[in-house]
Amino acid sequence: MADGDERRRGDDMEGESSGPGAAYQMFVQMEDMIDKLKLLHYEEEFCRQLGFKPFSRHYFAIPTNPGEQFYNFTSLAAWLLRVSGKQFDQPQEYDDPNATISSILEELRGFGHGVDFPPSKLKTGCGEQCIYVLDCFSNEALKTANFSWKMPVYPEEETEEDVIEDDDAELDLNKVEEEMQEDIDEDFEEEENILGLDDLKKMRKNQENAESTKPEEIMQSNTNAADWKLEVERVQPQLKVTIRTDNKDWRVHIDQMHQHKGGIETSLKETKVYLDKLHDEISKTLEKIGSREKYINNQLEHHLHEFRAMQDQLAEAKERYRQASGGVTERTRTLAELTDELDQVKMQMEERGTSMTDGTPLVKIKQALQNLKKEITQMEIRMGVVEHVLLQARLKSKNSNKITNNMDNDMDDNEY
Structure with a gap:
């Protein structure tokens, strides 16, 4: 059966x-x-016991x-494996899907079925590959249950003669109405034709023949009652008329x-009796x-x-x-502000305390005073140098003035 399934599956893949x-x-x-699956009674043994819907x-x-279908696929495969006699735990929703698929494919190879598709095809929980796996497992479960397919029993067909007799025996109301309408049309056509002289002669001859054939005495039947009943039973199916009900007819609706x-x-x-009893019981229970x-x-x-007092x-x-x-909240707020x-x-x-205890400003003042002293001494030295230069310049100017005066005096003396 496995080889046949694989061959059929291969034919299906080629037939795409x-x-x-x-x-x-x-x-x-x-x-x-x-x-x-229905042959394996999966609705009672799988759906009801494990809480699945058919x-x-x-x-x-x-x-x-995909998530629901994959969980249902793995659960159904595990149940089929257990029915086939294998030890396979019921998968859970938090299980690793790759491990579950690998274990299922391993069991499938153990039965001798080929796997010519990647395992990722089974993660969707639907498709041709999932159906193929479940079909193989269901076949193995049927083998384990010793199920065998029986030969089909075909119903016996009735012979054509009986059908023909039934058709002839049952008359349709529509056919009867059509035949009556045709007879009426023929009568109207005969009345419309103008009677000629030849027609009148024929009618007289027919009347004379009818008068000649009239019996002179009352006819008496010599037929046996039993034969008459047999004849009636034989002819009765042919006189049967089936009337088809028309749903549009108002008589049928009435x-x-x-x-x-x-x-x-x-x-x-x-039902009125039961309703009265039910009404009495309900009224009593209400009372x-x-x-x-x-009382309560x-x-x-x-x-x-x-x-109520405790509630107040x-x-x-x-x-x-x-x-x-x-x-309290107001006081906590004021406390936070304070x-x-x-x-x-x-x-x-x-x-302020750090500024008062800190000696850096005094140090800076001392350094500034020292710098001022140095600058003052430098200025005094420079002033002394300048004064000395000025004195020398004055002395030189005095000496030059004396020389010039002497020279002027000498000049005057020479002039004299």
Whole structure:
């Protein structure tokens, strides 16, 4: 059976390019596989026990929900393997799909079936490859169950003679009406024809012949009653007329309405008794429920008052808590503001304290004073140098003036 399935599958794969009907071969295989599953009673042993719904005839042939179809495919394959006598655990939704597919293909190779497609084709949970795997497993399960296909039993066909006799025996109302209409038309045509002299002569001759053939005495039958009944039974099927009901006829609708009315009246009489009993039982139960409700209310009235008082106290406590929590929030907000201001004051005090205790400004002042002293000494030195130069310049100018005066005096003396 496995070789035949592989050969058929190979023919189907080759037939994809041979004709347009090969695209629908997958649906045919799916229907065959569903029939095999029904032979294995999968609806009772698989669907009800494991909580699955029965699959439609084209469930694994049409992609709808890949995750759901893959889980159903692996679960059905595991069940078929267990039916075939293999130890195979029920797959879970969180299992690794690659490991599950590899174990299924390993079991398929163990049965002797070839696998000429990649394992990724089975991840979708539908398609030709999934149907092929399930079909192979269902065949192995049928082998394990010792199921054998029986020879088909064909119904016996009736002979042509009987059919012909039945057709002749049963007359159709339409045929009878047509024949009557033809006879009426012929009568009208005969009346429309103008009677001639020859026709009148023929009619007189026929009347004379009829008068001559009239019996002079009353005829008496010599036929036996038993023979007459046999003849009637023989002729009766030929006199049978079948009348086909027309749904458009108003008479048929009236008859149906009368029938339905009678059926409703009879069923109403039967059901009215049960409805009255049901009404009485319901009214009694309602009265019991009402009385018990009153009794419970009377018993629990004191507790209800206490419960309502406790509810009022709870509402008052919630209101006080809300008011207190509002004051607390306001105080926490002011506290946060005060803490911020205190932090700022502390920072300012720390800055001032560090500035007062820090000796860097004094050091800077000393360095500035030293620099000023150095500059002053340098200026004094420069002033002394300038004064010395000026004194020398003055002395030189005095000496030059003396020389010039002497020279002027000498000049004057020489002139004299």
